Amino acid sequence: MQWETVIGLEIHAQLATKSKIFSGSSTAFGAEPNTQANVVDLGMPGSLPVLNAEAVRLAVTFGLAINAVVNRRSIFARKNYFYPDLPKGYQISQMDLPIVARGEVHVEMDDGTHKTVGLTRAHLEEDAGKSLHEDFHNMTGIDLNRAGTPLLEIVSDPDMRSAKEAVAYAKTIHSLVRYLGMCDGNMQEGSFRVDANVSVRPKGQAEFGTRAEVKNVNSFRFLERAINFEVERQIDVLEGGGTVVQETRLYDPDRDETRSMRSKEEAHDYRYFPDPDLLPVVLGEAFIESVRAGLPELPQQKKQRFVEHYALSAYDANLLTAERELADYFENALKVAGCEPKLAANWVMGEVSAALNKAGLDIAHSPVTANMLGGLLARIADNTLSGKLAKEVFEAMWAGEGDADAIIEKKGLKQITDEGAIAAIVDAALAQFPEQVAEFRSGKDKVFGFLVGQVMKAAKGKANPAQLNAVLKQRLES
Amino acid sequence: MSITPTEVMKIAHLARMSIHPDDVERYAQDLSGILDLVAHMNQIDVQGVEPMAHPLDMSQRLRADLVTEPNQRELLQRHAPAVENGLFLVPKVIE
Structure with missing residues (x-):
């Protein structure tokens, strides 16, 4: 039988605020356990949550950036379940009236085709703490520093039909939240978490199959592998005459498989109700317009500008605009050099990216700054350096020997044009x-x-x- | 009766409440009484009435994004039955 895969993603983006969503505790990563958890985060009786304005602003930024509906009135609700890293016994989240409602996300696939993924909603909520299951005399250790960290949960429609589409969508959201400065996107530290709802159905069937939710995916590569594994597993179950059980499954990257997380079977009855500690959030038009006015250029707009303004290929523009920092680096280097855009693009995607990969650095920490690269490109453009000599100068700059002109002078590398x-x-x-x-x-x-x-x-x-x-x-x- | 004894047991379990088996029948009746009243109110036409999320007719005030809370771990962990290396210890949770 021909099977069709159906995928929807729930992405939790940790919002880049200084303090928590409902308290004045710090959200900084990596602090000593429980040093950033106050009475509100611990759910002490008598403490009350007060909403962080910046978390609201960042959520609205996201909604406006994808032209989604931004609800002028949204409601916080309690999602009830028991787990030791959730001290109150409920998570403050949003249910009936989320801050961001329907929208659409335009995704460009690797092969240049386009795909539109519906956005069901994006709502504000608080993160839980962390449970450490290493051996504490057969006890579990609880660190509540993360409890109360603001999250935007971005829920897609079940619009994706392959692991590749799901990855392309997740990368689009990842790039967007970083462009908007609303999330650092660090998947290893858990500030950008992707859960996949995966099901299969016979091709042509209108109803969805039973889905499983795959969690614990901390890279795009693992997302693709986890979904592919899960799809194969479900097809095997169905072709073997069995039925897929609706459940949460954890991805294990070492074994490249998903495993049932039995303990949560009963927990799906969350008994949501409006949180009496929080009043409805009402957003004025003036506020929304001020957020709109502050929106930066978005990845797709930037890409189009690079193609039109710099005459770069769609492929080059795509690579250069994947990260805002990389795009800025390219434009700054180009401005300093005043050379052909294609020359600057080739160097940024070639020598610079290769050197960064090799050193395991990101563009923000490149030893060769955009200004320095611009200085080098200027010497290529004015024929002082041949391509071969330019590479030599680049390596010297990388090694910290100074800027291009100083190195050319010192090493006598000037190209002979006389x-x-x-x-x-x-x-x-x-x-x-x-x-x-x-x-x-x-x-x-x-x-x-x-x-x-x-x-x-x-x-x-x-x-x-x-x-x-x-x-x-x-x-x-x- | 709109709530069965089985549902009472389930709700009690979800809320981690311990109830005596002898009381289940009575709770089922009481809760059913409440739900019957809700069913009665449900018959009223509320077309065009915005659902009330909060009894106070006010909107949420926001606070500026500032870190105002110092580290009070020592004070706060005084109430905890078991701590180690700054962590709260709880009975083992198995996933």
Whole structure:
């Protein structure tokens, strides 16, 4: 039988606020356990939550960026369940009236095709703490520093039909929340968490199959693998005459499989009700317009501008705009260099990206800054440096030897562009190979390649190749 | 009766409430009485009436995003029956 995969994603983006969503505790990552958890975060009786304005602003930013409905009135609700890292016995979340309602996300696939994914909703909620199951004398350790950290849960419609589409959508949201400065996107630290609702159905069937929710996916690569595993597992179950059980499954990257998380079977009855501790959130038009006015250029707009304004290919523009920092780096380097955009693009995606990958650094920590790269590109553009010498200068800059001009000066790497000097090199080289010169002059064109090689060698890569070639031709033909 | 004894047991379990088996029947009756009243109110036409999320006719005030809370771990953990390395310890939770 032909099966069709149906995927919807729930993405939890940790909002980049300084303090928690309902208290003045710090949200900084990596602090000593429980040093950033106050009475509100601990759910002490008598404490009351007060909503963080910045969390609201960031949620609205997201809604406006994707042209979703931003509800002028939204409600907080209690989601009730018992777990030791949830001290109150309920999570403050939103149910009936989330801050962001219907929207659409436009996703570009690797092959250039487009896909529109519906956004069901995006709501504000508080994060839970962390349970540490390592051995504390057969006890579980609880760190509540994360409890109360603001999250925006972004829920998609079940619109994706393959793991690849799901990954492309998740990457689009990831890029967007980082562009908007609302989430640092760090998947390893859990500030961007993706859960996948996966089901399969016979191709052509209108009803959805029973879904399983796959959690614990901390990279895009694992997301793709976890979904593919889950799809195969469900097809095997169905083809073996069984039925898929609605459940939560954890992905295990070491074994590349998903496993049932039995303990939560009963927990799906959350008994939501409006939180009496919090009043409805009402947003004024002036506030919403001020957030709209502050929206930065978004990835897709930037990409289009790069194609139109810099005449870059869609492929190049895609790579350069994947991260806002990379796009800024490219534009800054270009501004300093005043060179062809394509030259700057090639260097950013080539030498710079390769060096960063090798060193395990991101663009913000590149030892070669955009200004420094711009300085180097300017010397390529004005013919001071050949491509080969430029790479040498780049390596020296990377090693911290200074900016391009200082290195060119210090190492004497300046490309020779003086006609007379080039002619002298050519003449000296030709003088060593009179036989070959004679052969060429008698009509043996093949020997030209050999002579070019010898002249290049004599110039030690420092002479401008185009000029060198021209002078050589001129000498041989005269 | 709109709430069965089985449902009472389930709700009690979800709320982690311990109730005596002898009381289940009575709770079922009481809760059913409440739900019957709700069913009665449900017959009223509320077309065009915005659902009330809070009895106070006010909207939520927001606070500026500032860290105002100092570390009070020592004070707050004085109430905890077991702590180690700054962590609260609870009976083992198995996933």
